[in-house]
Amino acid sequence: MIAAAGEAKGSRIGSNARSAWEALRDEAKGCKRCHLWKPATQTVFGEGPVDAALMFVGEQPGDQEDLAGRPFVGPAGQLLDRALGEAGVDRDRAYVTNAVKHFKFEPRGKRRIHAKPQGPEIAACRWWIEQERMLIRPPVTVALGATAARSLLGKVVTIAGARGRAHTLEDGGECWVTVHPSYLLRMPDHSRAQEEYARFVAELRTMGERAAALTR
Numbered sequence: 475m476i477a478a479a480g481e482a483k484g485s486r487i488g489s490n491a492r493s494a495w496e497a498l499r500d501e502a503k504g505c506k507r508c509h510l511w512k513p514a515t516q517t518v519f520g521e522g523p524v525d526a527a528l529m530f531v532g533e534q535p536g537d538q539e540d541l542a543g544r545p546f547v548g549p550a551g552q553l554l555d556r557a558l559g560e561a562g563v564d565r566d567r568a569y570v571t572n573a574v575k576h577f578k579f580e581p582r583g584k585r586r587i588h589a590k591p592q593g594p595e596i597a598a599c600r601w602w603i604e605q606e607r608m609l610i611r612p613p614v615t616v617a618l619g620a621t622a623a624r625s626l627l628g629k630v631v632t633i634a635g636a637r638g639r640a641h642t643l644e645d646g647g648e649c650w651v652t653v654h655p656s657y658l659l660r661m662p663d664h665s666r667a668q669e670e671y672a673r674f675v676a677e678l679r680t681m682g683e684r685a686a687a688l689t690r
């Protein structure tokens with residue numbers, strides 16, 4: 475299984491990394507850098523091993539994540555888990571987080587409808603992603619969707635234009651861009667959705683292999 479790579483990297487991570495990460499997570503609980511903290515239930519910080527070779531960055535927590543206080547526990551997270559399993563990537567060895575750490579939504583009756591984060595919110599929350607990346611230093615960071623790509627690359631990109639190759643981040647780490655799993659869930663055409671899902675799995679396999687190669 476590919477992500478055993480993270481274990482090899484563990485030796486170069488200081489033993490205080492976990493407590494530094496916990497301090498960061500606790501600090502994020504009180505973040506008011508933008509207005510999104512107000513209507514949301516709580517900050518949904520990233521989670522996973524602090525020596526992860528792969529970091530996955532989504533857009534923002536959804537309704538279920540907002541209530542649970544954990545990233546990628548809703549339907550999109552379940553699809554990601556399945557795809558990682560099929561790609562041979564050990565989910566438990568990956569760090570998962572979001573570009574924006576509070577749930578942005580519009581109330582509609584009793585329901586809370588997802589609302590897309592805008593540039594100023596993405597920019598405000600970028601500070602947390604930078605802290606997470608600085609601490610974990612993953613050789614490969616994966617942007618799931620355009621919001622994550624915008625946060626990580628610092629500019630607006632299209633998925634079609636950015637996927638399929640490595641982008642070098644300021645700290646020298648690689649960033650790979652692909653779709654957000656929620657995009658696959660929303661596709662109305664079943665056969666097209668299957669094709670896109672297969673492409674997604676193939677990309678995850680490539681990213682996992684890349685992370686393993688970079689941590690040897």
Ligand code: SF4
Nearest residue numbers: 505507508576598599
């Ligand atoms: S969305 Fe990010 S920047 Fe805005 S309040 Fe929440 S944690 Fe802070």
